[in-house]
Amino acid sequence: xxxxxxxxxxxxxxxxxxxxxxxxxxxxxxxxxxxxxxxxxxxxxxxxxxxxxxxxxxxxxxxxxxxxxxxxxxxxxxxxxxxxxxxxxxxxxxxxxxxxxxxxxxxxxxxxxxxxxxxxxxxxxxxxxxxxxxxxxxxxxxxxxxxxxxxxxxxxxxxxxxxxxxxxxxxxxxxxxxxxxxxxxxxxxxxxxxxxxxxxxxxxxxxxxxxxxxxxxxxxxxxxxxxxxxxxxxxxxxxxxxxxxxxxxxxxxxxxxxxxxxxxxxxxxxxxxxxxxxxxxxxxxxxxxxxxxxxxxxxxxxxxxxxxxxxxxxxxxxxxxxxxxxxxxxxxxxxxxxxxxxxxxxxxxxxxxxxxxxxxxxxxxxxxxxxxxxxxxxxxxxxxxxxxxxxxxxxxxxxxxxxxxxxxxxxxxxxxxxxxxxxxxxxxxxxxxxxxxxxxxxxxxxxxxxxxxxxxxxxxxxxxxxxxxxxxxxxxxxxxxxxxxxxxxxxxxxxxxxxxxxxxxxxxxxxxx
Amino acid sequence: xxxxxxxxxxxxxxxxxxxxxxxxxxxxxxxxxxxxxxxxxxxxxxxxxxxxxxxxxxxxxxxxxxxxxxxxxxxxxxxxxxxxxxxxxxxxxxxxxxxxxxxxxxxxxxxxxxxxxxxxxxxxxxxxxxxxxxxxxxxxxxxxxxxxxxxxxxxxxxxxxxxxxxxxxxxxxxxxxxxxxxxxxxxxxxxxxxxxxxxxxxxxxxxxxxxxxxxxxxxxxxxxxxxxxxxxxxxxxxxxxxxxxxxxxxxxxxxxxxxxxxxxxxxxxxxxxxxxxxxxxxxxxxxxxxxxxxxxxxxxxxxxxxxxxxxxxxxxxxxxxxx
Numbered sequence: 031x032x033x034x035x036x037x038x039x040x041x042x043x044x045x046x047x048x049x050x051x052x053x054x055x056x057x058x059x060x061x062x063x064x065x066x067x068x069x070x071x072x073x074x075x076x077x078x079x080x081x082x083x084x085x086x087x088x089x090x091x092x093x094x095x096x097x098x099x100x101x102x103x104x105x106x107x108x109x110x111x112x113x114x115x116x117x118x119x120x121x122x123x124x125x126x127x128x129x130x131x132x133x134x135x136x137x138x139x140x141x142x143x144x145x146x147x148x149x150x151x152x153x154x155x156x157x158x159x160x161x162x163x164x165x166x167x168x169x170x171x172x173x174x175x176x177x178x179x180x181x182x183x184x185x186x187x188x189x190x191x192x193x194x195x196x197x198x199x200x201x202x203x204x205x206x207x208x209x210x211x212x213x214x215x216x217x218x219x220x221x222x223x224x225x226x227x228x229x230x231x232x233x234x235x236x237x238x239x240x241x242x243x244x245x246x247x248x249x250x251x252x253x254x255x256x257x258x259x260x261x262x263x264x265x266x267x268x269x270x271x272x273x274x275x276x277x278x279x280x281x282x283x284x285x286x287x288x289x290x291x292x293x294x295x296x297x298x299x300x301x302x303x304x305x306x307x308x309x310x311x312x313x314x315x316x317x318x319x320x321x322x323x324x325x326x327x328x329x330x331x332x333x334x335x336x337x338x339x340x341x342x343x344x345x346x347x348x349x350x351x352x353x354x355x356x357x358x359x360x361x362x363x364x365x366x367x368x369x370x371x372x373x374x375x376x377x378x379x380x381x382x383x384x385x386x387x388x389x390x391x392x393x394x395x396x397x398x399x400x401x402x403x404x405x406x407x408x409x410x411x412x413x414x415x416x417x418x419x420x421x422x423x424x425x426x427x428x429x430x431x432x433x434x435x436x437x438x439x440x441x442x443x444x445x446x447x448x449x450x451x452x453x454x455x456x457x458x459x460x461x462x463x464x465x466x467x468x469x470x471x472x473x474x475x476x477x478x479x480x481x482x483x484x485x486x487x488x489x490x491x492x493x494x495x496x497x498x499x500x501x502x503x504x505x506x507x508x509x510x511x512x513x514x515x516x517x518x519x520x521x522x523x524x525x526x527x528x529x530x531x532x533x534x535x536x537x538x539x540x541x542x543x
Numbered sequence: 544x545x546x547x548x549x550x551x552x553x554x555x556x557x558x559x560x561x562x563x564x565x566x567x568x569x570x571x572x573x574x575x576x577x578x579x580x581x582x583x584x585x586x587x588x589x590x591x592x593x594x595x596x597x598x599x600x601x602x603x604x605x606x607x608x609x610x611x612x613x614x615x616x617x618x619x620x621x622x623x624x625x626x627x628x629x630x631x632x633x634x635x636x637x638x639x640x641x642x643x644x645x646x647x648x649x650x651x652x653x654x655x656x657x658x659x660x661x662x663x664x665x666x667x668x669x670x671x672x673x674x675x676x677x678x679x680x681x682x683x684x685x686x687x688x689x690x691x692x693x694x695x696x697x698x699x700x701x702x703x704x705x706x707x708x709x710x711x712x713x714x715x716x717x718x719x720x721x722x723x724x725x726x727x728x729x730x731x732x733x734x735x736x737x738x739x740x741x742x743x744x745x746x747x748x749x750x751x752x753x754x755x756x757x758x759x760x761x762x763x764x765x766x767x768x769x770x771x772x773x774x775x776x777x778x779x780x781x782x783x784x785x786x787x788x789x790x791x792x793x794x795x796x797x798x799x800x801x802x803x804x805x806x807x808x809x810x811x812x813x814x815x816x817x818x819x820x821x822x823x824x825x826x827x828x829x830x831x832x833x834x835x836x837x838x839x840x841x842x843x844x845x846x847x848x849x850x851x852x853x854x855x856x857x858x859x860x861x862x863x864x865x866x
Contacts, residue, residue, distance in 0.1 A: 090739075092739075092864065111741070112738060112739050112740070112741045113741035115741075116740075116741045122739070124739070128733065128735050128736040128739045128740070129733065129736055130728075130729045130732045130733045130736050131732065131733070131856075132728075132732050132856075133725075133728070133729065133732070137725060137729075138736070140725075141725060141726065141729050141736065141737065141740045141742070142726075142737070142740025142741050142742045143740070144722040144725065146722065147721055147722050147723065148720065148721060148722070149720055149721060149725060150720060192740075
């Protein structure tokens with residue numbers, strides 16, 4: 031790609047030229063060029079692993095490029111560490127917030143830019159500046175709140191305040207809406223628009239085409255470490271960007287056969303779950319799951335979905351209620367272990383794949399039989415038969431498009447999407463009656479998402495009852511035959527996808543009803 | 544009244560015993576608030592004790608001994624830093640290695656240099672830190688109770704006692720009121736936040752481990768050249784571990800840590816007085832039992848009476864930039 035020339039001849043805020051970066055054998059950035067105009071919101075889009083995070087980390091001084099040039103406001107700069115980037119007016123709002131949770135908002139904001147050795151002398155001035163920012167940009171946060179107590183949206187505002195406090199002119203946001211409710215995301219976009227009005231430059235890194243279309247002025251697309259296109263947002267379409275991202279046409283429509291509901295597969299009534307601290311996380315939840323349907327549970331992360339799922343999967347005792355699964359009645363007095371639940375035809379793809387889904391430091395073949403390792407098919411007596419297991423794993427890998435198809439490769443060396451496909455293969459292969467899936471596409475790229483979605487629909491069409499928990503509203507709307515909304519441990523909405531619009535769901539998820 | 548008679552000397556003993564505990568616990572406080580676990584308090588104290596006693600004995604100048612103690616312990620602190628920060632090694636292993644190394648090395652060097660079974664020669668009063676007698680002590684000694692409190696608890700303590708207890712508010716002030724303290728606390732919770740704020744993580748953590756070394760050095764010198772009169776093999780006797788327990792009990796907060804140290808010291812002072820005391824129907828109280836009380840108390844208190852002690856989040860983990 032030749033450098034992206036600017037139409038009006040203005041000096042761009044950021045120019046990256048020929049940026050190259052390798053990590054061992056991985057060529058993360060290949061001669062990447064990027065030009066961002068001052069006062070723009072510039073989208074940077076690409077699949078996971080396309081190299082956009084690496085590129086931004088180079089701009090932010092977290093990594094240094096092997097080759098290439100960085101110009102800020104037309105002046106070549108060398109950015110070797112975060113400090114250099116901060117001096118050049120570049121700040122980054124990371125996907126995982128860089129905040130000290132035990133400290134106050136004010137302490138977090140001044141960290142690294144305290145103004146002098148004695149805090150008391152500089153705190154009042156800092157407080158005043160925070161007030162100014164709150165007014166100018168609509169960034170509302172209590173400076174004396176402990177960061178760990180704040181909701182995620184507010185923590186993100188603290189990150190933005192931190193950046194502005196350091197005098198940021200160029201603000202990079204890495205996947206900023208991943209953890210936000212739709213309303214919080216709308217607030218964020220309002221703040222970004224205010225920043226643009228004040229002449230700040232914003233680089234928005236995301237894989238969500240909708241966000242790009244909604245807020246950016248211009249967009250650059252990366253694929254496999256290379257820059258594959260620059261477009262004015264007004265002159266492009268989600269379809270074109272999607273194609274640039276994955277390098278082929280994307281079949282966007284998911285053709286679902288009409289739902290054919292069968293018998294009740296799982297009946298949950300009056301379920302309550304307490305966490306280790308005794309706090310009630312799931313409060314008197316009842317619902318029915320039938321064969322041949324996908325029931326989606328929507329909700330902002332942390333509203334009890336995870337606890338509900340773990341309780342149903344036998345990973346967590348519940349405090350009250352009954353779960354009827356096939357012929358079995360599960361109650362707090364008669365709990366069933368995950369093993370017994372599996373024997374009853376329940377399969378579970380947990381939300382946190384690295385912690386509960388597979389063994390990152392073990393070979394894929396070991397993760398591929400995890401939970402089913404006592405199956406006599408995999409061994410003789412107490413001994414495992416690795417030949418059989420290898421063949422089994424290779425078959426799974428082929429059928430579920432796990433790449434690379436190497437049963438002996440360590441779990442952590444697969445990409446997120448391929449780890450997920452391996453876990454799904456393991457759980458789906460047994461033709462369960464009930465399949466529970468948590469955040470099936472978190473950190474999975476577009477091609478992988480599509481594959482996983484199709485597999486879930488195929489399960490449903492075969493008569494499996496699928497319970498889907500996801501914070502991605504698009505995913506819930508796309509897959510579900512029925513949508514339950516969870517807020518604060520309760521089910522606050524039960525609706526059909528045809529009858530649901532995103533705004534209404536968002537309000538329910540935020541507990542506004 | 545028996546208790547009233549006993550109380551001043553009990554309080555005086557508590558303070559005497561508390562000094563090395565407080566110094567070592569605050570050494571641990573700085574190190575662990577910055578994210579470096581310090582099991583090596585014991586070893587650094589012991590090294591300080593040996594250096595202090597050896598140099599005082601050779602030069603006859605106890606202040607030179609103190610200087611040597613601080614310098615050696617600070618070097619060991621920096622060594623711990625090198626292993627844990629620069630080399631990203633296991634912090635517990637490094638601390639234990641320092642303890643074992645110092646225990647053996649002090650013994651060996653002591654034997655080679657002084658030929659007295661690993662001990663340093665007994666120090667004359669001139670080569671030790673002495674007590675400070677406050678003005679008016681003799682005058683007030685006639686007043687029951689208050690005279691003894693003034694003369695033996697408030698005054699009459701070793702000269703190192705006073706800076707030790709002044710160090711506590713100073714440490715609190717540094718941690719909570721200065722830029723350095725803010726950064727230390729931050730780097731123990733979230734080094735990535737500190738790094739992305741443009742503050743060097745490595746330098747902060749080294750500073751903390753060296754401060755820990757300095758405080759341990761003073762504690763060691765106190766044990767060998769103020770409380771004692773020369774170095775004896777393994778003379779710190781587990782006080783470094785007790786200080787760690789006090790730190791946990793104090794939840795890594797300065798004032799709470801001070802109270803924990805004083806509590807342990809008071810138990811120790813009582814234990815000495817319980818030697819040979821016979822409880823009717825039970826017989827003599829075993830000293831070992833009383834001495835183990837601080838440790839048992841720590842477990843019991845941490846098990847529920849003071850709530851959960853949550854260590855600094857990044858404590859124990861070397862900072863590695865993630866890919």
